[in-house]
Amino acid sequence: MVARHKLFKSMKLDAQLDDDDVLSDGGEEYTSPEHQALLNDGLDRIRELIGSADVSGLSDDQISDVLWNCHFDIEETTQWALEEQEKIHQAQERKAAREREKAQKLLVQKQLAEAKSASSSRAASPMGNLARGGKKGTPAKKVTPSVNLDQRQLDLSGLNLTNNEPTRVEEAPKVNFAQDKLLEEVRKSMESQGEKGKQRLSLVVIGHVDAGKSTLMGRLLYELGRMDERTRTANERNSVKAGKSSFSWAWGLDGTAEERERGITMDVALQSFSTTQRQITVLDAPGHKEFIPNMISGASQADCALLVVDASTGEFEAGFDRGGQTREHLILARSLGVAQVIVAINKLDQVQWEKDRYDDICALLRPFLIQSGFHPSKTKFLPVGAMLGVNLATCEGDDAKQLLQWYKGPTLVDLLDKLEPPSRDIAAPVRIPISNIFKGQGSGTSVAGRLLSGVVQVGERLRILPGDETAVVKSIEVEEENVPWAMAGSNLTLALVSVDSIQLTIGSVLCPPADPVPLASNFTARIIIFDVQVPIISGAMVELFHHSRDVPATISKLIATLDRTSGKVVKSNPRVVAKASSAEVQITLRSVGSSVRPIPLEPYAVNKAMGRILIRREGETIAAGVVMEILG
Numbered sequence: 001m002v003a004r005h006k007l008f009k010s011m012k013l014d015a016q017l018d019d020d021d022v023l024s025d026g027g028e029e030y031t032s033p034e035h036q037a038l039l040n041d042g043l044d045r046i047r048e049l050i051g052s053a054d055v056s057g058l059s060d061d062q063i064s065d066v067l068w069n070c071h072f073d074i075e076e077t078t079q080w081a082l083e084e085q086e087k088i089h090q091a092q093e094r095k096a097a098r099e100r101e102k103a104q105k106l107l108v109q110k111q112l113a114e115a116k117s118a119s120s121s122r123a124a125s126p127m128g129n130l131a132r133g134g135k136k137g138t139p140a141k142k143v144t145p146s147v148n149l150d151q152r153q154l155d156l157s158g159l160n161l162t163n164n165e166p167t168r169v170e171e172a173p174k175v176n177f178a179q180d181k182l183l184e185e186v187r188k189s190m191e192s193q194g195e196k197g198k199q200r201l202s203l204v205v206i207g208h209v210d211a212g213k214s215t216l217m218g219r220l221l222y223e224l225g226r227m228d229e230r231t232r233t234a235n236e237r238n239s240v241k242a243g244k245s246s247f248s249w250a251w252g253l254d255g256t257a258e259e260r261e262r263g264i265t266m267d268v269a270l271q272s273f274s275t276t277q278r279q280i281t282v283l284d285a286p287g288h289k290e291f292i293p294n295m296i297s298g299a300s301q302a303d304c305a306l307l308v309v310d311a312s313t314g315e316f317e318a319g320f321d322r323g324g325q326t327r328e329h330l331i332l333a334r335s336l337g338v339a340q341v342i343v344a345i346n347k348l349d350q351v352q353w354e355k356d357r358y359d360d361i362c363a364l365l366r367p368f369l370i371q372s373g374f375h376p377s378k379t380k381f382l383p384v385g386a387m388l389g390v391n392l393a394t395c396e397g398d399d400a401k402q403l404l405q406w407y408k409g410p411t412l413v414d415l416l417d418k419l420e421p422p423s424r425d426i427a428a429p430v431r432i433p434i435s436n437i438f439k440g441q442g443s444g445t446s447v448a449g450r451l452l453s454g455v456v457q458v459g460e461r462l463r464i465l466p467g468d469e470t471a472v473v474k475s476i477e478v479e480e481e482n483v484p485w486a487m488a489g490s491n492l493t494l495a496l497v498s499v500d501s502i503q504l505t506i507g508s509v510l511c512p513p514a515d516p517v518p519l520a521s522n523f524t525a526r527i528i529i530f531d532v533q534v535p536i537i538s539g540a541m542v543e544l545f546h547h548s549r550d551v552p553a554t555i556s557k558l559i560a561t562l563d564r565t566s567g568k569v570v571k572s573n574p575r576v577v578a579k580a581s582s583a584e585v586q587i588t589l590r591s592v593g594s595s596v597r598p599i600p601l602e603p604y605a606v607n608k609a610m611g612r613i614l615i616r617r618e619g620e621t622i623a624a625g626v627v628m629e630i631l632g
């Protein structure tokens, strides 16, 4: 029997192969360590079922006898083994699809960046005018980019969505609950969760390039049992082979070939784990400044942040200097609504676990955190050694000896366990900005994103904005599990049907057809200007960031400068707004290609998460703010 053969073959493989070998099953080959890990997990369960019987080295018939003697139902187990294998296939497919889309997305970003730098070297921005000795206040000359790149077209081409395949018509499921019943159901579930369950939250891991973010996360996942021994040894062996041995822990998060080759994170990697009290979704953000847009996308999907700081001599300073990402990431995260941060001072092994170095770094960071808007009570510090696993889940053993001479505080897991999930607005309408799109893996098109407000359920019809199209939610996946509904605060993947995938782009927002998000191309905002070298003048050309979308825009009018504390008008119609000041401005989107494409945006007073914006100019974040009024 083929099925039985598969089962036995798997069992024999376990006894005979190591990670480098190719697993062959039913004519198909798998080499992935994840596959092996899953398979072995399954085999462990079979072993549990058949007790202590040692099956290694036995023939198929002998194993069959063992199973029968243990009153073990071979048909049932074979079925189970097949189901497990099917799950493995699906997980592999999903992972491969994610990695393919991620690689495609990075390629598109690269193309876009190249096109932008080609055009910006020719474009005359207001800053460019000043820098080149242009007349102060001269309106910027409108320059038509030589490469006409439409972000949507790029998204689509990058995602390979613009093919001519006919869209499959799939039957749309029906909703299970009327809206009021759904809210009742969610509230009940929240109450029971409060009593006995773990509270969910999402955590973005931020910090300067090479601070050790992915290493820390990889090691933590291992310590918490979310990465098994086989995956660890496979990463170790393969990273040594690639001459990147020091990145073996980071490979647990950095999945694409280019990330592994370059030794840097390029796009946000999603993982999840649980502590005693919390179920945590992790978004490992890239530290390299080239990938700040991806970091922004990650931070806009998070409740809390883990800032990783490199304590090595000169490295902390590089990250904390003006232009360093320790600084920039903290400001960005806070501007995007993240209010709690854990600061992990890493690589203390590089400075002989010196308490003075740790104290000095904390002393420099503390005032900066307060200045960036983090309340001291929501800011925690701890020393760690990510590579050695010191003070992550535990602080014991030889590697921790030097640290234990002066540190008796909590571990990282202790601190994660105490993070407070912010309140979730479940009664507000559904808002899901799309951060990723996965096309056609058996179940049609899936999109990933964060549910900012409301509750979404299977069978629900959602409007895709911008555009007139709708889609029906076929399934909802939260932390690798299918769920009938999900509430605000969830990082989810939705499989969508009854939609042409061409209608979906990164940055689009899903919402109820009866409660759409307004589209805006002209609006007012209150902004705080960062430590910019060139002040902002009317007509300044900028890039506007809203969740995973960035669009060209102009600061079309300086309405007033404001008192930073009271918000009162200090001066109306100012000619410039300088660094560290606050202002009310009008922002107008610029055309992409031949037309201006409005984006879905809501005033902050209506929906906080939908009303936050970031403003960048020539690769530098110059301001953050909130939307006040949509003008058109």
Ligand SMILES: Nc1nc2c(ncn2[C@@H]2O[C@H](COP(=O)(O)OP(=O)(O)OP(=O)(O)O)[C@@H](O)[C@H]2O)c(=O)[nH]1
Pocket (backbone or CB within 6 Å): 207, 208, 209, 210, 211, 212, 213, 214, 215, 216, 246, 247, 250, 263, 264, 265, 266, 285, 286, 287, 288, 346, 347, 348, 349, 350, 384, 385, 386, 387, 388
């Ligand atoms: N000595 C020492 N090296 C570490 C430690 N943690 C990380 N590293 C090293 O620092 C380098 C960068 O680590 P990553 O985890 O890739 O850093 P990252 O912050 O994720 O990098 P990006 O995401 O690209 O910004 C690697 O060579 C790691 O081995 C540590 O605790 N001690």
